[in-house]
Amino acid sequence: MAALEDLMRDEWGRLLALLVARFRRLDLAEDGLADAFEAAARTWPRDGVPANGPAWLLTAARRRVLDRLRSERVLARSMPLLEVEADLATRAQRVMADAGEPLTDERLRLVLLCAHPRLSREAAAALSLRLVLGVPTADVARLFLQSTPTMAARLTRARKRLAGERFALPSARELTDRLGVAADVAYLAFTAGYAPTSGDDVVRGELAGEAVRLVRVLRDVLPAPGGAAGGRGAQDDGAGDDGVAARELDALLALVLLQHSRRDARVRDGALVLLPDQDRSRWHQGEIAEALDLLTPLATAPPTPYLLQALVAAEHAIARTPDATAWDRILARYDELLTLTDTPVVRLNRAVAVAEVSGPHAGLDALTGVALPGHRLPALRAELLRRAGDADGARRAYDAALALCGHGAERDHLRRRRAQLA
Numbered sequence: 001m002a003a004l005e006d007l008m009r010d011e012w013g014r015l016l017a018l019l020v021a022r023f024r025r026l027d028l029a030e031d032g033l034a035d036a037f038e039a040a041a042r043t044w045p046r047d048g049v050p051a052n053g054p055a056w057l058l059t060a061a062r063r064r065v066l067d068r069l070r071s072e073r074v075l076a077r078s079m080p081l082l083e084v085e086a087d088l089a090t091r092a093q094r095v096m097a098d099a100g101e102p103l104t105d106e107r108l109r110l111v112l113l114c115a116h117p118r119l120s121r122e123a124a125a126a127l128s129l130r131l132v133l134g135v136p137t138a139d140v141a142r143l144f145l146q147s148t149p150t151m152a153a154r155l156t157r158a159r160k161r162l163a164g165e166r167f168a169l170p171s172a173r174e175l176t177d178r179l180g181v182a183a184d185v186a187y188l189a190f191t192a193g194y195a196p197t198s199g200d201d202v203v204r205g206e207l208a209g210e211a212v213r214l215v216r217v218l219r220d221v222l223p224a225p226g227g228a229a230g231g232r233g234a235q236d237d238g239a240g241d242d243g244v245a246a247r248e249l250d251a252l253l254a255l256v257l258l259q260h261s262r263r264d265a266r267v268r269d270g271a272l273v274l275l276p277d278q279d280r281s282r283w284h285q286g287e288i289a290e291a292l293d294l295l296t297p298l299a300t301a302p303p304t305p306y307l308l309q310a311l312v313a314a315e316h317a318i319a320r321t322p323d324a325t326a327w328d329r330i331l332a333r334y335d336e337l338l339t340l341t342d343t344p345v346v347r348l349n350r351a352v353a354v355a356e357v358s359g360p361h362a363g364l365d366a367l368t369g370v371a372l373p374g375h376r377l378p379a380l381r382a383e384l385l386r387r388a389g390d391a392d393g394a395r396r397a398y399d400a401a402l403a404l405c406g407h408g409a410e411r412d413h414l415r416r417r418r419a420q421l422a
Contacts, residue, residue: 012134017106036060115181251307254291258313261287327356344372360387375405
């Protein structure tokens, strides 16, 4: 049912964080919450949706965890370990009272727990997407270009590595390191919402918006230069690790704001609308203005991956029309980015800029040697071959992209483009 699906998407991470804070057992919390959603799927269609769905789910999950603890005969040993700052029901009412309030401390602790140094960065990102934002395992697998069974096994191993870890904020120095991992997690979560890799949604705005809020929380708790946590201003340009982290989080927030500002224009009648064809009057100008304000103090800052990507997004944001886009500056940014992080995705995006500056043949040359799983590489090759006048080559590339594409809206777009070749 739609109401339960919405709660799964919007409240999973909040509820899980509260349960982990209450019981200090990640495995029990996740199993209990899954059981609660399963119970809701059975009873709500018959009894109706409760007035406070999140509280119902939280209560049901708590009961299931307690039943599990009793059955394991560990309740007596577990209770002294619980760290409860207030009654769980009271906290649930406070957390759920305003859907637009900032993320809670419990949820931040859950993010940082997932960013534990015991885990690789990729494992931390995958686990955070699954636990904090409730992204389905299949979507996490597609985001990391892995099969669903492989990702499920990796998530299980990651959970086991965290068994027994304290559910608390780390020290200031460790917090800075973990926030770097959490920033990558937030951007991966944003990508899962802004450009889903499966299903039929062009944009999952709620997930993308949640990731934007997560970036804001990370900025708020970043230790200021000198070690004091919290209250960092956006203009902080301190030296050292804290200063670099502060600038990178500012750049990350600018990046996600610029991309998120285009969400309404990316869909028309349920179909995907590419950047050159978007109605720019539907872009959210307030978010663009906030992002540009964040980037202004960073104009002379040393380049970092998020900053360079944000500057590319800014070039699109300030262009009044697609033809006014400064592709030469965008290409220069990608050349800088390539020196910092030479990845297939960066080379793919750089090839787009090369094609805009020097033509489709140059773009195809820039793709030489690029190996990237999924449909995006053959889809770009198809577009460039199309522009170069090679209809047969474009048709074959479209077929290859269609065979690999698992996203409904993008698949429909590829079909339309292929049909136009005839």
